[in-house]
Amino acid sequence: MVIGLTGANGSGKTTLANYLRDKGFYYHSLSDEIRADLEANGVAPTRENLIEKGNDLRRRFGPGVLAARTVQRIQNDRNYVVDSIRHPKEIETLRGLPRFFLLHVDAPIELRYRRAVERGDPRTPKSFEEFSALEQRERGGGGAAGQDLDACAALADATVSNDGPVEPFLARAEQVILPWMRDEPRPGWDEYFMRIARIVALRSNCIKRKVAAVIVQDRRIISTGYNGTPRGITNCNEGGCPRCNALAASGTRLDECLCSHGEENAIVQAAYHGISIKGSTLYTTFSPCLQCTKMIVNGGIADVVYNAAYPMGDTALRVLKEAGIRYQQIELS
């Protein structure tokens, strides 16, 4: 999950970002990209230089450039807080992530100026008037490639007010963020096992097609198999299967094929380890061929879940039906 923070200078974004960091969130600031660029060119990272360089990068590479660079660093199994979001195009880019929420931190300008002064940041303008003028440029005066904090605030999923002491502010923010964290969708069991089957397929050594199956009993994987040449035989991708390596047309020279199928290998793997597959569910990345279907039937498998439909699968599906085996196709995104 990614929580983006937007808000004017001194609103408390950094306080909230640090709080979330302490809670295990990974931190990225879009302005780090600008800072890195300035440093590379030997320019001091003053507030004005940051604004100018940020606008320059947006003009040259599009207004979503900083967000696009940050998106490259996001992994979907982690929680992130992304600070310094200042343009609607950045939000649009970040919304391309599967789980992105934008939080707007709001506080009155007088309070924000006082906080900035108290923080002792040397980049803070010397007077309230200067602070206010600089902010006007950030609020929407920077043109299409410039900053537009007001438009960003309007796109927020929630606004948290920070007009008082810090603890109640953080507590309010937490009340907004916690439901987002709890609401993280999980894959259902079918999708879970099918995705695992897809990973298993990556181990296939067959050069023609990569297929795999996992056999599941009581929501536990008891066997896996991927297609390829039998144990002790040169791998298909090392030239072991003459048919695959001759790139034989579909359905031809099948009697020469040395590659076992994924379902076949999952069933045989269970036999190898002396595990009964009676009453189990087989998840396969392709609908089973006739040969594998016969093994599924006689192995006592009760359910077959497949992802893609194999072109030669109609007879096999008919056999499954007649044998009383439940089967269904599930689509994966």
Ligand SMILES: [Zn+2]
């Ligand atoms: Zn092969």
Ligand SMILES: [Zn+2]
């Ligand atoms: Zn097969």
